[in-house]
Amino acid sequence: MDVASIIIIALAFTFGIKAYRKNDGSYEAGITLAKKQALATLPKIVLAIFVSGFFSQIVPTELVATWLGKEAGWKGILIGSVAGGLTPGGPIICFPVVYILFKTGAAVPALVSFLAAWSIFAFHRVLAYELPLLGVRFVGIRFASCLILPPLSGLLAQIIMDVFKVEFS
Amino acid sequence: MADTERRSPFDVPFFAFLVLTLLSGGLCYWRGKAVFLQGVDAAWDMMIQVLPKIIGALFMAGFIQVLVPKEVVVRWIGGEAGAKGIAIACLAGIITPGGPIMSFPLIAALNEMGADISALVAYLLSWELMGLQRILIWEIPLMGVKFTALRAITSFFLPALAGLIAQRIARRV
Numbered sequence: 001m002d003v004a005s006i007i008i009i010a011l012a013f014t015f016g017i018k019a020y021r022k023n024d025g026s027y028e029a030g031i032t033l034a035k036k037q038a039l040a041t042l043p044k045i046v047l048a049i050f051v052s053g054f055f056s057q058i059v060p061t062e063l064v065a066t067w068l069g070k071e072a073g074w075k076g077i078l079i080g081s082v083a084g085g086l087t088p089g090g091p092i093i094c095f096p097v098v099y100i101l102f103k104t105g106a107a108v109p110a111l112v113s114f115l116a117a118w119s120i121f122a123f124h125r126v127l128a129y130e131l132p133l134l135g136v137r138f139v140g141i142r143f144a145s146c147l148i149l150p151p152l153s154g155l156l157a158q159i160i161m162d163v164f165k166v167e168f169s
Numbered sequence: 170m171a172d173t174e175r176r177s178p179f180d181v182p183f184f185a186f187l188v189l190t191l192l193s194g195g196l197c198y199w200r201g202k203a204v205f206l207q208g209v210d211a212a213w214d215m216m217i218q219v220l221p222k223i224i225g226a227l228f229m230a231g232f233i234q235v236l237v238p239k240e241v242v243v244r245w246i247g248g249e250a251g252a253k254g255i256a257i258a259c260l261a262g263i264i265t266p267g268g269p270i271m272s273f274p275l276i277a278a279l280n281e282m283g284a285d286i287s288a289l290v291a292y293l294l295s296w297e298l299m300g301l302q303r304i305l306i307w308e309i310p311l312m313g314v315k316f317t318a319l320r321a322i323t324s325f326f327l328p329a330l331a332g333l334i335a336q337r338i339a340r341r342v
Contacts, residue, residue: 004314037230040178095308
């Protein structure tokens with residue numbers, strides 16, 4: 001098992017013990033929440049992993065490299081920003097997509113922009129939650145304040161990678 | 170993540186994924202048995218890498234959700250305005266557990282209480298970009314620590330920036 005797994009599992013135990021010590025049903029409530037969530041997501045995660053595995057074999061890598069690869073440069077960052085904003089669905093859809101793009105030659109800054117845009121503009125969330133609960137004025141102001149953030153984060157990633165010579169194999 | 174209604178694991182998205190699995194698997198098989206087996210291999214590698222982390226993270230998220238009640242977050246953000254309010258909002262967004270079902274009603278409640286829009290935008294962005302739960306359940310397992318660290322560093326100050334911009338815009342409209 002790798003370090004990240006060990007840390008996550010250790011943290012789960014730490015919080016579990018903390019909840020258990022409270023002795024007020026917190027522990028049981030936490031377990032119930034986790035089980036419910038696991039039941040709801042794990043079957044889909046397993047399938048999503050298979051989809052990723054298969055797609056990683058058939059996605060045309062030249063296409064990914066041209067549009068989102070290192071050669072694409074700032075254009076890759078812009079394309080990533082737009083594509084991420086248009087990607088519907090929750091993390092169970094987005095992360096496998098990003099994973100496949102990563103494995104098939106997309107550059108990291110473009111993916112950073114992709115994830116930022118998806119996180120910020122996910123339109124399913126805007127339609128289902130933000131508009132009904134917060135109204136048009138809030139959504140308008142928020143969108144206007146966030147427009148430049150996805151390309152900005154990709155650009156920053158590029159700068160950090162250049163300055164500190166960070167490589168992703 | 171905090172959905173309280175009972176949901177069957179075999180819902181519409183499940184069947185959508187099932188269809189996608191069969192389609193992509195079939196497409197691989199059509200390209201040749203070796204391609205199909207390579208796909209299964211890739212999936213298996215990913216599974217071993219990802220599942221222990223996701224399961225650990227799900228339990229951690231369950232406990233955090235119980236240990237950090239909604240009221241605490243509301244008290245935090247509702248009380249402060251200006252730069253301090255934005256800073257607190259950023260912090261609160263990181264630790265707010267749960268999916269949109271948790272965060273949006275909270276923001277709506279704060280909005281009705283008259284909280285500053287800069288703090289609300291910063292909070293929402295921080296939850297979206299830096300939310301620990303998503304990072305732990307999805308990003309680290311799938312993308313690895315190095316990628317996650319780089320992305321988190323580049324996104325760290327964006328919520329505060331958005332909050333400041335929102336403040337400027339809100340004064341004019």
